[in-house]
Amino acid sequence: MSKRTTIVLAVLNAALLGFILLYEQGTLSTSDVARRSGQVLRRFVRERVDHVELIRDEDAPIVFDRERTEDDELGDSLGTWTLTAPVESAADDDAVDSLLSALEWLDARRTLEGVADEDRARMGLDEPRFVVRFRVMDEEVALRIGGEAPTGDGVYAAVDGEDRAYVVGTDFVESIDHDVDHFRDKDLFAGFYGTDARQITLGGGVPELRFERDGVWRVRAPVRGWADASKVDRLLRGLRDLRATRFLDERPDDLGPYGLDTPWRALTVTRAEGETATLLVGEPCGEHADERYARAATDEDGEGPVVCVRASDVQMLELDPESVRATSLLTLGDDAIERVEVGALTLRRGETTWELQVGEGEPSPADDAAIAAWLGALRDARVRRFEPVDGEPGHGLGSPTATVTFHRSDDDQTLVLHLGEVDADGAWVRRGDEEALTLYDAAVADALRPTPLRFRARQLVSLEPGDARSLGIEAGSAAGIEAGGLTERATRGEGGTWTLEAPSSMEADRVVVRDIARRLATLAAERFVAEAPAAEHGLRSPSRVVTARFEPAEEGGEPTDLRLAFGAETVEGTYARLDEGPVFIASAELVDAVERSLASLDALTVPIEDLTSIRLERGPEQTELTRDGTTWQLAGGGTPNPDRTRALLDRLSTLRASRVLTHGAQDASLASPPLRVVATRRDGSTVSLSFGPEITQDGEALVPARRDGVPVTYGFRPELLESILDFAP
Structure with a gap:
């Protein structure tokens, strides 16, 4: 084959391909039709339909046309449907979408092949109740809907050019049996937005009410002042959302019958560019007492038809001039x-x-x-x-x-x-x-x-609780610290263990100390009260002063010393002051935390693993238990009640006091206590606990208790000690 022949064939192939592409642009492809097999309207490819006509009996055809812009063609948009007959109007998107869906998914309950002309006449297809015509690409298709099938399972339907008929469901008839108003866009001001509105005038059967906007909305007449923005927004929103319930007169010669020549209300909105939208609202809409006649007009679309609207939708036009001014001091969000x-x-x-x-x-x-x-x-x-x-x-x-x-x-x-x-x-x-x-x-x-x-930011301190190194609590009398009170001081050792250094030397309570350290490290005011303390704050003679030092673990970190003073109580909490800062309200939780003693509340705990005997002394009466391997026996012979013994041992090993009652010398009530418990260890050392008679402190019943060698008297709730105080073998 010569080179020239090859070139000629290539040109012919290109021309043929171009013709095929050009042809298919204006026709449905076989794949389009194949996807629609099983449907009555096999050639109804929705995205390619651009023209629909709906004919009902003797009514004028309802015609829809799809408008596509260049942007629609390039993007995903399928364009916009409009009504072009018997009126020209924007179409109701939902109504058109429902119609197109009914056509797209129309299926046959029965298919009748080989239908003759006389059969068509009998089925009512020669003089159909409905005809739906649509254009897909350059092809016209017509669907006829005839009478009801005698079997009662639907109505007859046929597509022009086919020799078959169908029985389709009556629900399809319901989906297309609508007048033109059903398919019209009900929005009276579609596309008109009030976001850049600059002037609003409301008149009609009331004195003219005028609003103007220059940064804020103002009332200019009949009163003057700042406008209530919510009521202005309600006017604009009501205008934007207003929908017709029925269409009455496309081009009225006389507005009098509708009360629109002297309207009940007339609303005009002017935008920044000078465009206007006007709404006239007239008398009640005939027999529909809950509706009113209305007419909309915009510069772009001109004057619209006379319609009816719901009376409730135009209630926003009932404005009292005395109520339209802004009453809020601040009108900004x-x-x-x-x-x-x-x-x-x-x-x-x-x-x-x-x-x-x-x-x-x-x-x-x-x-x-x-x-x-x-x-x-x-x-x-x-x-x-x-x-x-x-x-x-x-x-x-x-x-x-x-x-x-x-x-x-x-x-x-x-x-x-x-x-x-x-x-x-x-x-x-x-x-x-x-x-x-x-x-x-x-x-x-x-x-x-x-x-x-x-x-001022309420967060006063932002430190790491784990960096706390020392805590001090100076608790004063009713007259304040200066009158002399108790001072507790605890420090943290290298191993992280807290030790109480004053007023006694003993282990500090790790739960209490850590809680106070955490609250101080994250200290926040409930509310600030004053820059400097006044007499009523009670800070000149504080009831309690807490000091703390925090030292960062990293090398070179600067230590932070805090001094927190507490004064008089108030309904919101307690007045407090951090260092020389302002007076603030401290939370009740913080006050409760620092009112607790730093002394360990576990000081009376007796580990039972090394014990060889436990003796309970009640005056001259004594009960002694001795260990025999893994069991406990009565010293005089016999076996004690196992449940009560187990409860006694469990309580001794988990004793945690409710509070510290006193530091220092033993209370007189514990000199001859009602109960004394002496536990002996394997090495011969003993632990002696004394439990005194029940007392009441701050409205709470407590049993005072003390351990030999520990200079602190503790208080326990009586129910916590029942297995010890009431033990009987």
Whole structure:
């Protein structure tokens, strides 16, 4: 084969391939049809259908056309369906989607082959109840729906050009048996958004109410002031969501019959670009008393048809001019605020948290919760009275005593609150350049004059609890530390064991010490009270002082010394002060923790593994148990009750006191105790425990107890000692 022949064949192949591709662009492929086998409309490939006609009896055809843009062709969008006859309108997406789905998945309950002309006439297919025509690519297909099958299992259907008929379900008829209104887009203002609205006018059968926006919404008539943004948003949202319940007159010559020539309400919204949307609402809609006549108009679409809308959907148009002004002191949400300035105080939103700066000082972390609570309090404050501004503002607002400036996150204009006179009537405030003065409760004055302390971060200490090296607790009398009280001091050894050094030398309670160390290392104020203590705080003669030293484990780390003083109690907790810092409220849990003694509460525990005997002395009466291998026997012979013996041994080995009663000399009640327990070890040494008569302390019943050689008297709850105090062999 010559080179020239090869070139000619290649050109012919390319031309043939181009023809095939061009042809298939305008026709259905065999694979498209194959995928539809088993369906009545085998050529209904949904994504390729671009034209549908629905004909019901004598009604004018309802025509849908799909519009595709270049972007739709390139992307995943299938385009937009519109109604083109008998009216031109946007189509209801849900209604059209339902129709297309019914056509796409139409299946036959029975298939009748070889249908003759007389059969078609008998089936009602010559004069069908419905005809659905659709265009797929360049191909036209028509579906006819005839009468009911005598078997009662459906209705007859046929596709033009086929010699067969089908029986299909009556549910298909229900899905297509709709008038044109069903397929129309019910949204009266589809595509009109009020996010950039700049003016709203509401009139009709009421005095004109006018809103304008320049950073904030303002009422301009018939009253003046800041507008309630929620009510403005409700107007805009109501307009955007308004839907027709029925369509009445496409191009009315006379609006009078509908009450739209002198409407009940007339709403006009003007956007920043000058585009307008107008809604007229008239009389109740004929026999439908819960609906009203309405007509919508936009610059883009012109005047729409007269429709009916639900009366409940236009209730937002019933506005009392006296209720449309904003009553909240602060009209911004937390997220809309970037920075707040109050005199020399600045609050600034950081990447994750708020920062506090005073004057030219360095920024420090602020308490997010405190800022949120403050903003919430400003937002919750409500106007008690409005007074119009006429010339120079009165009530001290010509020279305000405090000014709070809120800088917005969206770079819109700032929001400024000015505080004027504060008297028995309340606090006078002017919100920015509002054309009205507002009166609030007097408590608002304190909120508009916050101190840095209000926003200070409540976290006072951030250390590692494991770095604690020493703890001291100085407990005073009712007159305070200076009157003389008990001092406890514990230190941590190299092995991590805590030892009590004062007032006695003994093991410290590891549970109590670790709990106090953890609370001090993560100390946080419940609330700050004052920069410096006052007499009512009780900190000049504190009831308790806790000292601690934390030394980082890493080499070169600087130690941290803490001094925490506790003062008078308050309903919220206890006044406290860390070093020379501000006065704050300490939590009840912290106070309870530091009121416990550092002495070990396990000092009376008796390990039983090395014991050879246990003697219980009740005055002249004695009961002695001796170990015989792994069992216990009575010293005088016999076997003690095993359950009571086991309970006695278990309790002795797990004794943990409820509290420390006293340090130092033994209490007189324990000189001749009602019960004394003497345990002897294998090496001959003994452990002696004395249990005194029951007492009451702070409303709690306790049994005092002491161990020989330990200078501490402990208190136990009586029920904890039952297996010891009531032991009988």
